[in-house]
Ligand SMILES: NC(=O)c1ccc[n+]([C@@H]2O[C@H](COP(=O)([O-])OP(=O)(O)OC[C@H]3O[C@@H](n4cnc5c(N)ncnc54)[C@H](O)[C@@H]3O)[C@@H](O)[C@H]2O)c1
Ligand SMILES: O=C(O)C(=O)C[C@@H](O)[C@H](O)[C@H](O)COP(=O)(O)O
C-alpha cells in the first residue's frame with residue numbers, strides 16, 4: 178500500500194458534526210486506514226452500482242478488509258431512475274441480513290445517485306448509523322458527497338423524500354475519473370460553473386482561461402485540483418453557515434428550480450442532473466437579464482462556459498411551458514405558495530427572490546425551446 182499523500186483537505190465546520198473532505202490521487206487503497214481513524218464499529222456495508230463496483234469495488238473492499246473491518250457489499254442498478262424508495266428497501270433488507278448495528282457504517286462508492294441513497298439509508302436505518310462518502314463521479318466529488326442532503330425521488334418530483342444527514346468523511350481519489358464517461362464529466366462541470374456564478378468569481382475566471390473543459394483528459398491536473406478544491410470549499414462554506422437550508426444554502430440550488438422540473442418531466446432518462454442544471458442556469462440567467470438584475474454580458478459569459486464544456490443550453494421541445502409551471506409548484510423552495518428563484522446579480526453573487534412575473538417566466542421558457550402544448554409526459 179502507498180503512503181497516503183493528501184493533495185488538499187477541506188473542512189466542513191458543523192460543530193460536533195464536522196468532517197473532512199480528503200482529496201488524494203491514487204488513494205483508494207488508503208480508504209481502510211482513513212476509516213480506521215474514525216472510531217467506527219467493525220461492520221461496513223459498501224453500497225455501489227455494478228459499473229462502479231466492477232472498476233473499484235474490489236480495491237475498496239480489500240483496503241477496508243486489510244484495515245480490520247468486516248465488509249459486505251450491496252449493488253443497486255445504475256441510473257437516476259433507480260433513485261427510489263424501492264431501492265432503499267433492498268438496502269434495508271441487506272442491512273438486516275448483515276445484522277448491521279448502530280456503530281456500523283455504510284460506505285457510498287459511486288456517483289451522486291448512490292451517495293444520496295446510501296446517505297438516506299444511513300440516516301434512517303436504526304434511526305442513524307455511520308456513513309462515509311467515496312464519490313467516483315466529478316459531480317459527486319464537487320457537490321453531492323458534501324453537505325448531507327440525502328434522499329430519493331418521488332414519481333411526482335425530484336428528491337422529495339430525504340433527510341439532512343452528514344457523512345463522517347468524504348474521501349476523493351480523482352484518479353477514478355479516468356473511467357468516468359465524458360458526458361458524466363461534463364455534467365459535473367455544470368455544478369462547478371454554478372459555484373463560479375454563485376460564490377467564486379476567481380474560479381469562474383480560471384475556467385474562462387482554460388483551453389478546454391469538456392473532458393477529464395483535456396484538463397490539466399493543476400486545474401483539476403483547483404476545480405475540486407475550490408468547489409468543495411464553496412460548498413463547505415455555504416453548508417457550514419446554514420446546514421439545513423433555512424437561508425443562504427438555497428443559493429446552491431441555482432439552476433435547479435427549472436432544472437429539476439426538466440429532469441422529472443423527461444422521466445430521469447434522457448437528460449442527466451448536470452445537464453438539467455446547465456439548462457436551468459441559462460433560464461435563471463435569462464430571467465435575471467430581463468428583470469435588469471444582471472447584464473447580458475455576464476449572461477453571455479456564463480453561456481460561453483457552458484458551451485465550452487459541451488453542456489446543453491436549450492429546453493427540449495418535448496417539455497411544455499405549462500408542464501414546467503405545474504412541476505415548479507412541487508419545488509422544495511416554494512414558500513407561502515410562491516416559487517422562489519436563485520437569480521444571478523454578478524459573477525460570484527446571487528439573490529433569492531419570489532418576484533419573477535409569470536409572463537417573464539413563460540416567455541423565457543418558450544424562448545429557450547419549451548413547447549406551448551402539453552407533452553403528455
Ligand atoms: N446531495 C446533494 O447535495 C447532491 C448534489 C448534486 C447532485 N445530487 C444528486 O446526484 C445525482 C447525480 O449524480 P451523478 O452525476 O454522479 O450521477 P450518477 O450517480 O448517476 O453517476 C453517473 C454515471 O456515472 C457512472 N460512474 C460514476 N463514477 C464512475 C467512474 N469513476 N467510472 C465509471 N463510471 C462511473 C455511474 O455508474 C453512472 O452511470 C442526482 O440524483 C442528483 O440529484 C445530490
Ligand atoms: O446541497 C445543496 O443544498 C444543493 O442544493 C446542491 C444541489 O446541487 C443538489 O442537486 C441538491 O440535491 C438539490 O437539492 P434539493 O433540495 O433541491 O433537492
Ligand SMILES: [Zn+2]
Nearest residue numbers: 368433450454
Ligand atoms: Zn445539483
